[in-house]
Amino acid sequence: MASQSNGDLPPVKPTSTGTTLQDGERFFADAYHHLLVLSWPALLLEIAGAFAFGNALFALGYLIDGGIANARPGSFSDVFFFSVETMATIGYGQMAPVSLVSHVLMSIEALTGLVGLALVTGIIFAKFSRPTARVRFSRFAVISKRDGVPSLMFRMANVRSNQIVEAQVHVVVARQEVTVEGEEVRRFYDLTLSRHRNAIFGYSWTAIHPIDLDSPIFGATPESLIASRTSVIVSMTGIDETFSQTVYARHSYAAADIVWGARLADITTHTASGEFALDMSKFDQIEAAALPPWEKQTAAAD
Numbered sequence: 573m574a575s576q577s578n579g580d581l582p583p584v585k586p587t588s589t590g591t592t593l594q595d596g597e598r599f600f601a602d603a604y605h606h607l608l609v610l611s612w613p614a615l616l617l618e619i620a621g622a623f624a625f626g627n628a629l630f631a632l633g634y635l636i637d638g639g640i641a642n643a644r645p646g647s648f649s650d651v652f653f654f655s656v657e658t659m660a661t662i663g664y665g666q667m668a669p670v671s672l673v674s675h676v677l678m679s680i681e682a683l684t685g686l687v688g689l690a691l692v693t694g695i696i697f698a699k700f701s702r703p704t705a706r707v708r709f710s711r712f713a714v715i716s717k718r719d720g721v722p723s724l725m726f727r728m729a730n731v732r733s734n735q736i737v738e739a740q741v742h743v744v745v746a747r748q749e750v751t752v753e754g755e756e757v758r759r760f761y762d763l764t765l766s767r768h769r770n771a772i773f774g775y776s777w778t779a780i781h782p783i784d785l786d787s788p789i790f791g792a793t794p795e796s797l798i799a800s801r802t803s804v805i806v807s808m809t810g811i812d813e814t815f816s817q818t819v820y821a822r823h824s825y826a827a828a829d830i831v832w833g834a835r836l837a838d839i840t841t842h843t844a845s846g847e848f849a850l851d852m853s854k855f856d857q858i859e860a861a862a863l864p865p866w867e868k869q870t871a872a873a874d
Contacts, residue, residue: 607695608702615699619692626688627655630681639671659685703812706731707821708855713804714834715783716861724763724781724789726825727836728808729855730773736819739773739810741765743781745788747802761788763804773810776839776850797827804830835861 607615631652634640643650654667658681669675710727718725730736743763750756764787766780783790789797796802804825812819837857841849 604695608699612699615695623659623688626684627652627659630655630659630677633677634669634674637671637673637677639669639674640667641670642667655681658682659688661685703815703817703819705736705808705810705812705819705821707736707808709806709821709823710836711829711856712834712858713825713830714836714858714861715830715832716835716863718780718782722783722863723766724783724804724830725778725836726804726806727776727778727855728773728806728821729776729850729852734812734814735772735774736810737772737813739770739777739808741768741770741777741779742807742809743779744805744807745802746805747797747800749800760805763788770810776855778836779806794827794830794832797830800827802827831858833861833863834858 607618610618631648631654634643634651634654635646635648638645640651640654643654650667657663657667658678661682669678708729708731713724713726715722715724717723728741743765744760745763746758746760748756749759763781766782768779770777781787789802792802806823806825807820808822809818809820811817835858837854837859839851839854841851843849
């Protein structure tokens with residue numbers, strides 16, 4: 573009897589962590605991406621660790637060969653710091669290789685230092701030059717009436733002094749559902765916004781999703797959102813006017829972060845000279861607001 577086929581799926585093999593890797597893949601296969609997404613302290617710590625580890629390996633070779641002039645016999649610290657001077661192309665001149673093996677090791681280390689310096693310089697430059705958006709999202713999303721229609725709302729603010737042009741917002745609601753076959757799946761539904769594009773995003777932007785009869789969350793309750801592990805996922809993209817490159821920001825609201833029967837506090841103010849200003853101290857504040865029952869909206873639609 574012929575064995576059943578997996579179709580065109582590639583073979584996978586289990587790992588000790590429970591994840592799977594395709595043939596040829598390794599944990600550090602994407603080291604460049606790994607280093608770019610590290611925080612600055614973690615990146616500097618990894619660079620320092622790699623530098624110390626590499627010098628320790630070369631120092632061990634010098635120590636075994638014993639071909640470094642003026643280094644104390646059996647002194648690991650002497651050959652280690654000689655290795656540091658070689659890799660960093662410092663060369664104080666007090667210690668020098670005298671044997672063929674040490675000369676070969678020194679040549680390999682000098683080349684390693686040059687390549688390593690080029691790689692580290694490129695990574696640091698790429699991390700510095702990568703444009704990012706500094707967009708602040710309101711602590712809570714709220715559901716209340718907007719122009720007489722129940723709406724899901726949250727607020728964003730560009731906290732940089734420049735502007736994000738052609739900004740777009742994409743909002744998705746994700747929740748657990750059970751298929752007809754009884755399989756539990758996580759499904760995603762796009763939420764229609766009253767305005768999903770902003771030509772110039774320089775200050776504050778309130779995203780509004782009208783909860784009409786076609787809305788994926790029409791008829792929902794706080795309890796039903798929590799039971800289905802619903803979350804609202806927000807993705808904002810635009811072009812940074814300083815770098816002329818695409819930047820993005822993302823945020824998610826869990827069911828517990830959605831406040832029913834509330835509105836976002838007004839943050840618009842005017843200075844003594846009559847100029848427009850934002851009171852960011854109220855950015856996360858909410859106020860009580862009316863929310864009509866779904867039944868009334870359904871009856872009005874009929």
